[in-house]
Amino acid sequence: MAVSIEDVAKRAGVSISTVSRVLNRRELVNKDTLQRVEQAIEELNYRPNVFARGLMLRKSEMLGLVLPDLHGEFYSEVIRGANAKARELGYNLVVSSAKDSEDAHALLQGFNRRSIIDGMAVMVSEVTDSIEESLAGFRCPVTILDDFLEHAGHDSVMIDQRSGSLAMMRHLVERCGAKRVIFVGGLQTNADTIMRRQAYQEVLTASGLPCDPKDIHHLDYSYEKARLLAVDNLGNWAGPGNCVYAANDEMAAGILAAAQEAGVRVPHDLAVVGFDDTRVAGMTRPSLTTVHVPLAQMGAIAIEVLCQRVADPDRTPTRVALRPRLVIRESCGMKQAS
Amino acid sequence: MAVSIEDVAKRAGVSISTVSRVLNRRELVNKDTLQRVEQAIEELNYRPNVFARGLMLRKSEMLGLVLPDLHGEFYSEVIRGANAKARELGYNLVVSSAKDSEDAHALLQGFNRRSIIDGMAVMVSEVTDSIEESLAGFRCPVTILDDFLEHAGHDSVMIDQRSGSLAMMRHLVERCGAKRVIFVGGLQTNADTIMRRQAYQEVLTASGLPCDPKDIHHLDYSYEKARLLAVDNLGNWAGPGNCVYAANDEMAAGILAAAQEAGVRVPHDLAVVGFDDTRVAGMTRPSLTTVHVPLAQMGAIAIEVLCQRVADPDRTPTRVALRPRLVIRESCGMKQAS
DNA sequence: GTAACCAATGAAAGCGCTTCCATAGTGGGT
DNA sequence: ACCCACTATGGAAGCGCTTTCATTGGTTAC
Numbered sequence: 001m002a003v004s005i006e007d008v009a010k011r012a013g014v015s016i017s018t019v020s021r022v023l024n025r026r027e028l029v030n031k032d033t034l035q036r037v038e039q040a041i042e043e044l045n046y047r048p049n050v051f052a053r054g055l056m057l058r059k060s061e062m063l064g065l066v067l068p069d070l071h072g073e074f075y076s077e078v079i080r081g082a083n084a085k086a087r088e089l090g091y092n093l094v095v096s097s098a099k100d101s102e103d104a105h106a107l108l109q110g111f112n113r114r115s116i117i118d119g120m121a122v123m124v125s126e127v128t129d130s131i132e133e134s135l136a137g138f139r140c141p142v143t144i145l146d147d148f149l150e151h152a153g154h155d156s157v158m159i160d161q162r163s164g165s166l167a168m169m170r171h172l173v174e175r176c177g178a179k180r181v182i183f184v185g186g187l188q189t190n191a192d193t194i195m196r197r198q199a200y201q202e203v204l205t206a207s208g209l210p211c212d213p214k215d216i217h218h219l220d221y222s223y224e225k226a227r228l229l230a231v232d233n234l235g236n237w238a239g240p241g242n243c244v245y246a247a248n249d250e251m252a253a254g255i256l257a258a259a260q261e262a263g264v265r266v267p268h269d270l271a272v273v274g275f276d277d278t279r280v281a282g283m284t285r286p287s288l289t290t291v292h293v294p295l296a297q298m299g300a301i302a303i304e305v306l307c308q309r310v311a312d313p314d315r316t317p318t319r320v321a322l323r324p325r326l327v328i329r330e331s332c333g334m335k336q337a338s
Numbered sequence: 339m340a341v342s343i344e345d346v347a348k349r350a351g352v353s354i355s356t357v358s359r360v361l362n363r364r365e366l367v368n369k370d371t372l373q374r375v376e377q378a379i380e381e382l383n384y385r386p387n388v389f390a391r392g393l394m395l396r397k398s399e400m401l402g403l404v405l406p407d408l409h410g411e412f413y414s415e416v417i418r419g420a421n422a423k424a425r426e427l428g429y430n431l432v433v434s435s436a437k438d439s440e441d442a443h444a445l446l447q448g449f450n451r452r453s454i455i456d457g458m459a460v461m462v463s464e465v466t467d468s469i470e471e472s473l474a475g476f477r478c479p480v481t482i483l484d485d486f487l488e489h490a491g492h493d494s495v496m497i498d499q500r501s502g503s504l505a506m507m508r509h510l511v512e513r514c515g516a517k518r519v520i521f522v523g524g525l526q527t528n529a530d531t532i533m534r535r536q537a538y539q540e541v542l543t544a545s546g547l548p549c550d551p552k553d554i555h556h557l558d559y560s561y562e563k564a565r566l567l568a569v570d571n572l573g574n575w576a577g578p579g580n581c582v583y584a585a586n587d588e589m590a591a592g593i594l595a596a597a598q599e600a601g602v603r604v605p606h607d608l609a610v611v612g613f614d615d616t617r618v619a620g621m622t623r624p625s626l627t628t629v630h631v632p633l634a635q636m637g638a639i640a641i642e643v644l645c646q647r648v649a650d651p652d653r654t655p656t657r658v659a660l661r662p663r664l665v666i667r668e669s670c671g672m673k674q675a676s
Numbered sequence: 677g678t679a680a681c682c683a684a685t686g687a688a689a690g691c692g693c694t695t696c697c698a699t700a701g702t703g704g705g706t
Numbered sequence: 707a708c709c710c711a712c713t714a715t716g717g718a719a720g721c722g723c724t725t726t727c728a729t730t731g732g733t734t735a736c
Contacts, residue, residue, distance in 0.1 A: 002477075004722055015686045020724055030684060050454045051398075052722035054389035055691050060454070062432070072617065076414030083435055087445075092452075094400070095433040097421055107425075114430070116388045116398070139340075223621050250621070257623045279410065280621060283561050283588070285595045342692055353716045358694055368714060390692035393721050 003044045012040035023048060061090060063306060064111050064120035065299075066104070067097045073278050074295065075123075078145070081296030082121065085303040091118075093303075101128045108134040115139050119310045121302040123147070126189065141309040143302050147191065148319065155309055157302045157320045161192055164291040164324030165199030168273060171289075172243050173207050176271060176332050179241035180210060184229065184255070186221040186247050193218070196247050196275065219251060227254035234262045238269045243332070249274035249281045249290055256284050256331065267333030277327050286330030293324050341382045350378035361386060392454075399428060401644060402449050402458035403637075404442070405435045411616050412633065413461075416483070419634030420459065423641040429456075431641075439466045446472040453477050457648045459640040461485070464527060479647040481640050485529060486657065493647055495640045495658045499530055502629040502662030503537030506611060509627075510581050511545050514609060514670050517579035518548060522567065522593070524559040524585050531556070531585050534613065538583060557589060565592035572600045576607045581670070587612035587619045587628055594622050594669065605671030615665050624668030631662050 009016045014033060021029050022037045029037075040046070054060050065082050067075045079095055086093045094117055098104035104124050111120060112134065120138070123145035124131055135142055136152050148156035172178040183200050185193040197216065204211040219225040226246060230237070237244060238259075246252035252274030259266050266272050266286055274281055277292035301320055309315060328335055347354045352371060359367050360375045367375075378384070392398050403420050405413045417433055424431045432455055436442035442462050449458060450472065458476070461483035462469055473480055474490050486494035510516040521538050523531035535554065542549040557563040564584060568575070575582060576597075584590035590612030597604050604610050604624055612619055615630035639658055647653060666673055 006722080016723080017686055017688095017725080018684085021685090024724075028684075033684080047451045047453060049393070049722050050452055051389045051392035051396075052691090053724080055387070055393055055693090055722080056724045058389075058691090060389075061452070062454070071414070071418060073411040073414065076409070076411065076417070079414070079417070079433065080409060080435070083433065087434065092432050092434065092454075094430050095417065095421065096425065096430065097418070113385045114388055114399070115385060116400070116430075223617075250617075253621050257621070260623055279561075279588075280618065283591050283595070283618060285598055344692080354693080355695080355716060355718095356714085359715090362694075366714075371714080387692050390721090391694080393692080393723090394694045396721090 002049070003046050005046070005048065007044055008037065008040045008046050011044060012037045059118050059310075060116050062092045062094055062117045063303060063310075064117040064122075065093050065095045066107060066111070066120065066122045066124075067095070068104070068123060068125040069097050069099065074276065077295035078123065078299040081299030082303045083299075084296075085300035089303065089307050091303070091307065098124070101126060101131060105130045105134055108138075112137070112139055119143070119306045121145055121299075121306055126191070141306060141313060143306040143309070145298060145302050153317045155305045155318050155320075157298055157305060157322065159192075159293055159298065160321045160323050161195035162199050164275070164293065164326075165196040166203060167324070167326045168245065168275070168291050169200055169203035171326055171328070171334075172245065172271070172273065172332065173203055173209065176243065176334055177241060178209075178243040178271065180215070180239070180243070182215045182217070182233075182237055182242070182244045184217045184219060184226060184244060184246045184251055186219065188218045190221075193247050200245060221248050221251060223250045223254040223257075225254070226251035227258045230255040230258035231262070234258060234264050234270075238264045240269075243271035243273065246272065246274050248276050249278045249288055252288050252290070252331070253280050253284050256286075256288075267331055271332045273332050281327070281329070284331070289329045289332035289334070290327050291324045292327045294322050298322055340387070341384050343384070343386065345382055346375065346378045346384050349382060350375045397456045397648075398454050400430050400432055400455045401641060401648075402455040402460075403431050403433045404445060404449070404458065404460045404462070405433070406442070406461060406463040407435050407437065412614065415633035416461065416637040419637030420641045421637075422634075423638035427641065427645050429641070429645065436462070439464060439469060443468045443472055446476075450475070450477055457481070457644045459483055459637075459644055464529065479644060479651060481644040481647070483636060483640050491655045493643045493656050493658075495636055495643060495660065497530075497631055497636065498659045498661050499533035500537050502613070502631065502664075503534040504541060505662070505664045506583065506613070506629050507538055507541035509664055509666070509672075510583065510609070510611065510670065511541055511547065514581070514672055515579060516547075516581040516609065518553070518577070518581070520553045520555070520571075520575055520580070520582045522555045522557060522564060522582060522584045522589055524557065526556045528559075534585050559586050559589060561588045561592040561595075563592070564589035565596045568593040568596035569600070572596060572602050572608070576602045578607070581609035581611065584610065584612050586614050587616045587626055590626050590628070590669070591618050591622050594624075594626075605669055609670045611670050619665070619667070622669070627667045627670035627672070628665050629662045630665045632660050636660055 005016045005019050009019045019037055083093050096107055098107045119141040121143045142154045144154050144156040146158055185197055201211055244255055252272050255272050264270055274288045274290040277290045281288040281290045343354050343357050347357045357375055421431050434445055436445045457479040459481045470487055480492045482492050482494040484496055523535055539549055582593050590610050593610050602608055612626045612628040615628045619626040619628045643656055
């Protein structure tokens, strides 16, 4: 059996109360005693039992992080940022992911039931009733990522999709002189795609440019689907002042590949831009103009906000919106290849 | 305060012992009683306190997963596989990553000190003395990923780098008819790079092909470094029967980009292959011939092995080696572009 | 000299659970 | 009628810790 507080107490010739005080409220104990106890702790290599401690203190120093899916680099950035911040604040991160809404519900229920975490950060691709329900009845503080639930008093950290998309569209129209912009989005139900498309339409309308429904496509964010779409449409798309605005970098890369094969020169014959600023954006030729979405920062801030709430459950809910940043590279024609 | 076992006992009109038995050894309790207790549990929405439970049972149903760095898609695949398996087996995963060896040491010490996990899977890019030391004195079972410690009795799950690299080299030499192969690896100290390079040299020697030290380069696995290296050397590299073997896909992509800019046709003037089979491998033109490394599977198996050991700490250590799979795409010239 | 205070410490309760042991009740074998 | 085995249950100890409360001896204030 591991060494307990009692062993330390015996060795130091004090009571367990004193040892406990050394651990938690050291200012209450005499200098000499303190030193004796610390030496005993050192010698015995004593580590307090987390369970016994948790039983009294009701906290585990663990936070949950629930993500929609761990596939790809997108979410790993969130984990990365969250993990760094959690470590900094003395917490550990329990990471889990859900394949779909149903799975997410099961996952949340499981977390709630085991209630070993002090707080939880949740990112779900779509909020269903059952998820909303599990979140509403949660035992510990919850922070929502990249979305928010209207009525519940949760904190939330979001990406200001609209501002990012507006920045991109204005750049295309005002700086690059785009005359026609084709939008290639993810699924029609995807919240991010919807926000990005709205800003797209808005800027086109405001600028008096055509906003043909035929120039709006909905795919699934995948490279291959986008490439195939481009193969079929490049003949129609290519032309001076024309531009394809893909709702993520992978699709933009697929379109780039199709253009290259078809001999359509980017950005000369057609500009192509992406979104997210994932690693691929720097790995295409020409490199992709895109919108940097601060995922790691989102993860970090979510943890920060969560910890604040754990410390003070009664504070008023905060809503942080992170502003994406336009990243101008070669594919829009405003920057020369290096 | 949350509802406790005592509340349930009262409501069901039984003792807490009986409630506890319903929770742990239901076969010992009478059918009728069982039902009454379960109903009480349901009505009160009772969930056993994990800490009290852990205090007695000495387990938390949590496993640790320590990775070198969370950046990029490489590690997120490991997490993905590990998470799925952990959930399947009723465990939660505490994920953390270390920036460098020193950080890894601190991280491991922290885990060991808090000892809230039942077992831990560790992947470190390089095993230093201090890390080896922390692992040796670990309080709970440890499974090593993609490496192994000779003397310690840990389980390990590794990638058979050698066989993957041999397969690639044989493919290049025997099927593609390569006459000269240039190796572009990661850091000289990187274990994976070392293994891959050994197989490279072995096959060249066995085939009577030249193995010029000048054709071995060590970079840092990054796209940009590889691209710049290629920019400087393409003139020398290009030629019929010549091939660049990059130790990961990103570097291969960088070399591809340089070739494209320089007008060197791949695979016609120069074949280029990668390693890992990450997403980029399918997103380049031509697509990359590479070696698929089953990362998700590695994560899953690590968790599986770990759970077995948690269940039976005395079993003899297992060593699982996963065999990578050659993936032939366009960049080696053996498959036509689609 | 006595009351009031303070710093330092120990004794003990209790957090919510599991489990050993004791007890009561039942039925079968003799 | 008696004993034994067996099932179902409760009582209570104890896991390792925090914290309240009481106790001690030493100061300071009047």
